[in-house]
Amino acid sequence: MTDMNLYEQALEHMERTVNVFSMRVPAPRRVQYKDSFVYRYVEKTVHQALVQKLARMVSGLHAARLLLDAGFVQEQAALQRILDEITEDISFLSFSVILGESTPSHTRYLEDFFQEEFDPNDVAVSSKDRAMVPRKKIRAYLDRCVNGPKGSSKNLDASRTVSKAYSGYVHAASPQIMDMYGGAPPRFQMRGMHGTLRQAEHRADLWNYFYRGIMACCFTAKAFGDEELFVSIRNFEAGFLRATSSDYQSNEWP
Template identity: 45%
Template sequence: MTRDELYDEALRLMEDYVHHLDVQLDAPQLMTVAKTSYGYRYAEKGAVQAMLQKMARLVSALRAVRILLAHGFVAEQAAVCRIADEASEDVNFLALGIIHGETYLHKAFIEAFNLEEFEDADRLTETATKRPSIPRDRIHAYLTQNPSAGSDPSTGKAAMKALHKTYSGYVHGASPHIMETYGGNPARFHMNGMLGTPLLDSHVDAFWSYMLRGLMSFAVVAKASGDEKLFASIRQYCRDFEASATRKG
């Protein structure tokens, strides 16, 4: 199995799990949003509903990364990798809250997550919602200090922070990250992708770790759902994926 085939399989499994959980919940209903607009919303706005939405976001983001990599858009795929990484962290955060009991931070996160952007679509500048910001470092702290975490929380938190900061430059367009797209002979900005460059190769090689972290977060969801058989199956798949992906070119 090639690495691309392995990714295809893993993403299908993740998508199937999203649909598996989705049908166990009351379906979202089409509702009036911001008085004059419409959109699907869950009537119940709990941790499970938030977790499911983050899982769907994660799978979609990982697929988007593959498309961007295929066309050489390294800066753009790195920005989407940041989205995928945060979604994966959020899935873990919510699932662990179900396993160990929701904290004040979980409740604040879910409340902020479900806020609408606007109260009235006809008066956007007057009714924009001030969405509370849950600092990412507080989520990192929980992920490294919860009862299921390892014995070295400071190292884990530092690693998460470093990864978060590294990819932040791609999201916000910091100069060092933009200048990665400059070069060649004659030197110029490459705005149509970076195919055939060493920079692309390094991003392609790094992508499998995002896939693995996504899969591992789905294993935690299975644990939170009380499905020990599925948890064991996904955890074993993660081990096989890690072993296979590191061997594939």
């Protein structure tokens, strides 16, 4: 079985898991919006936020895989930058429940997360200002959860480096754009980079995001207090590791 087939299995497993979680929180309700309605979680709980983040994560993994298959690796990498933050957010929220230590940053995060983008009572359409918990605070909190009260500057530096590199794809920085340049004669490859070394590199890179997606489901199961589901996901994770990687690195790497 190829790694791509195993990725499909992982996506199906994650989808089922998200559906299980979604049935354990109060369902979204219809809320009036101008002359129509929108669906909203009116209770605005941390578990409802986790369900939403997981759903967007799985959707993002589907999209990243499609982009990779078509050779659009620049766009895949930009999407992975989004997935970086989503998986960090899931861990950030999950640990607050698992450790029973919701901080002011967690409270503020949820307030910001559930804030509406537009005021339905405004005649003119205008977006509200949205405050956000600084990413460095989220990463510092996660670092302390893993490495103790003092954390690890080495791990934080690594997180910042990866974030900056992928931000170059989001904001179309010159070094990242030049990854599109090549061929005979050399030119910008604007219809994807199917069959190139770049596609092979990004295929190997995608493994990390699938693995982190499975682990995000693990943390969420803990936050929901479902030990049986947590063990089941960990068993799936172990099988995924055996089949697709060596020493936590994709078998796709040369």
